[in-house]
Amino acid sequence: MQTLLRVIYRRLPITLATTAVTLAIVMILAEAWFYSASKQHVQAFSEALTNRSNTLFNEISTVKHKSQSFELYTPCSAAFLRRLRLSLWSFTLIKDIGWMQNNTMICTALWDELSPPLAINLYNQKIKLKDSTWVINAGIDENIYGDLVLFGNYAIVLSPYVFRSFKDDTDRHQLSFIISNKNQQHNIITYGRDVNKLEGDKQNTSNLRFLVWKTCSQQYDFCVIAGGKPDSIVNASAVLLSSLIFISIFIGLLISLSINLYIDKKRSLEKRLLDAINKDRLHLVYQPIYHLKKNKIIGIEALLRWKDPDIGFISPDIFIPLAEAKGLMTQITQLVTRKAIHDTGELVRKHNLYISINISSHDLCSTDYLLFLQHAITDAQFPASNLVLEITERQGANTNSLKEMVERFKLSGVNIAIDDFGTGYSNLNWLSHLSIDEIKIDKSITDSIETDSLNKVLLPNLISLLKNMHPTVVFEGIEKQAQVDYLLAHFPNALGQGWFFSKARELPEIQEMFSQNSNEEYSPHSPMG
Numbered sequence: 001m002q003t004l005l006r007v008i009y010r011r012l013p014i015t016l017a018t019t020a021v022t023l024a025i026v027m028i029l030a031e032a033w034f035y036s037a038s039k040q041h042v043q044a045f046s047e048a049l050t051n052r053s054n055t056l057f058n059e060i061s062t063v064k065h066k067s068q069s070f071e072l073y074t075p076c077s078a079a080f081l082r083r084l085r086l087s088l089w090s091f092t093l094i095k096d097i098g099w100m101q102n103n104t105m106i107c108t109a110l111w112d113e114l115s116p117p118l119a120i121n122l123y124n125q126k127i128k129l130k131d132s133t134w135v136i137n138a139g140i141d142e143n144i145y146g147d148l149v150l151f152g153n154y155a156i157v158l159s160p161y162v163f164r165s166f167k168d169d170t171d172r173h174q175l176s177f178i179i180s181n182k183n184q185q186h187n188i189i190t191y192g193r194d195v196n197k198l199e200g201d202k203q204n205t206s207n208l209r210f211l212v213w214k215t216c217s218q219q220y221d222f223c224v225i226a227g228g229k230p231d232s233i234v235n236a237s238a239v240l241l242s243s244l245i246f247i248s249i250f251i252g253l254l255i256s257l258s259i260n261l262y263i264d265k266k267r268s269l270e271k272r273l274l275d276a277i278n279k280d281r282l283h284l285v286y287q288p289i290y291h292l293k294k295n296k297i298i299g300i301e302a303l304l305r306w307k308d309p310d311i312g313f314i315s316p317d318i319f320i321p322l323a324e325a326k327g328l329m330t331q332i333t334q335l336v337t338r339k340a341i342h343d344t345g346e347l348v349r350k351h352n353l354y355i356s357i358n359i360s361s362h363d364l365c366s367t368d369y370l371l372f373l374q375h376a377i378t379d380a381q382f383p384a385s386n387l388v389l390e391i392t393e394r395q396g397a398n399t400n401s402l403k404e405m406v407e408r409f410k411l412s413g414v415n416i417a418i419d420d421f422g423t424g425y426s427n428l429n430w431l432s433h434l435s436i437d438e439i440k441i442d443k444s445i446t447d448s449i450e451t452d453s454l455n456k457v458l459l460p461n462l463i464s465l466l467k468n469m470h471p472t473v474v475f476e477g478i479e480k481q482a483q484v485d486y487l488l489a490h491f492p493n494a495l496g497q498g499w500f501f502s503k504a505r506e507l508p509e510i511q512e513m514f515s516q517n518s519n520e521e522y523s524p525h526s527p528m529g
């Protein structure tokens with residue numbers, strides 16, 4: 001724990017930055033979540049209110065339809081009132097149905113005949129629609145108020161619970177709503193403190209500060225427009241807010257810890273590599289290269305390996321790019337050249353093998369490396385013609401300077417190969433400009449043999465092109481018998497390298513392979529011939 005805290009503390013700016021960024025991201029996400037939840041709430045509220053209003057309009061419409069059947073009886077007679085009561089029974093949102101004359105209620109289903117008749121105060125909000133008039137909060141009797149729908153002589157008294165739950169919800173969530181006719185000229189019911197905002201915007205256009213949702217009835221002439229301010233993280237409960245802050249800080253610290261550990265690891269890997277180079281902890285393994293038709297090893301490729309005492313084996317795919325990035329490749333190439341020449345001299349001379357080493361185009365353009373190589377060859381009395389320098393172009397080196405240097409290296413007697421031919425790095429352009437002794441066909445092309453990839457279509461043309469050229473051709477990454485069979489049938493003089501024959505091995509194992517093969521019909525020949 002202490003070590004972790006030290007790692008975090010050591011790079012305080014990174015820790016503060018990641019924590020601040022995480023906090024900002026978490027808060028933005030929380031705000032977006034609140035906004036989306038509020039939007040859904042307004043939408044659901046508007047739709048529920050529309051459903052409730054639909055039920056109400058439906059009940060009012062039923063009363064209107066039935067009114068003709070009521071009038072078969074004398075208004076306010078016992079039979080008439082009985083019909084009203086029977087109808088009223090089935091409604092949930094209508095409280096009473098009355099018969100009116102000159103703004104006075106003569107009788108109602110619940111109150112029977114009123115004696116004296118009740119003068120109804122109809123001067124509160126009055127909304128005249130096509131065939132009815134809505135009176136909101138009409139004074140019915142002493143301290144009795146109610147919403148009425150008037151048509152003909154009838155007065156429908158709405159239940160006070162029609163919109164009660166919606167009004168409660170409106171208060172709780174600071175929503176507002178308007179129920180208006182479809183052309184929006186008459187507001188039937190309005191509620192909430194932001195009704196004015198809804199009035200100004202009845203077109204369902206929400207923005208970041210105010211949400212609006214409009215739903216219209218399919219059957220009846222009304223629409224519901226609901227709206228309200230979106231909830232915000234700022235108004236969230238203290239518990240939620242502090243939990244989010246805590247989580248953000250925690251995630252921020254974890255991210256900063258990972259970044260710090262990654263930086264440490266990268267730095268330490270670089271240091272470890274430098275240490276390994278200086279303490280000679282890198283070593284070479286060798287992968288045999290076969291003449292396909294003769295089924296004989298005629299060369300070996302030196303491949304660098306690094307086993308760190310703490311981490312274990314580290315792939316060249318990791319440390320070679322690291323060395324390139326940190327400017328350590330000159331040292332690495334010199335180390336590989338020195339070791340390969342020193343280790344394999346006897347084997348090469350005895351079996352007339354050729355040995356390939358990987359160098360970069362940067363090394364090829366370096367006069368220092370040329371001098372180094374010449375000294376190494378002379379000191380070890382190594383046959384220069386048995387050495388192949390494999391170059392891979394990754395940095396986009398200038399072809400003219402490469403051409404000049406290839407000539408200078410070749411004057412020293414060594415051979416030059418293009419590695420990874422067929423990838424974006426090595427192409428026909430190099431073949432036409434440089435005096436090349438060997439072409440190594442990339443594994444991606446070898447892989448296409450016996451598959452339906454595009455490379456397979458190109459392969460026969462590539463083979464017929466290469467067959468007519470001077471350089472030796474090596475197919476890399478052979479893993480299957482089918483690939484060997486194909487190449488034997490179409491390009492028997494090609495060379496092959498890959499796990500089908502052998503993985504890269506320690507030098508003693510390679511020497512062992514030669515001692516086993518020594519009595520086979522193998523005539524040493526010029527490796528590049």
Ligand SMILES: Nc1nc2c(ncn2[C@@H]2O[C@H](COP(=O)(O)O[C@H]3[C@@H](O)[C@H](n4cnc5c(=O)[nH]c(N)nc54)O[C@@H]3COP(=O)(O)O)[C@@H](O)[C@H]2O)c(=O)[nH]1
Binds near residue numbers: 304476479497
């Ligand atoms: N400049 C230098 N680059 C070097 C040196 N040593 C290695 N490298 C480069 O590192 C890359 C990875 O190399 P490595 O992990 O050693 O892989 C080599 C072979 O093991 C692998 N291979 C060979 N046959 C097969 C096969 O049948 N299947 C399969 N999946 N992999 C196979 O290919 C690598 C050899 O590649 P190449 O150099 O293109 O011949 C790699 O880019 C090395 O070049 C070094 O000393 N200097």
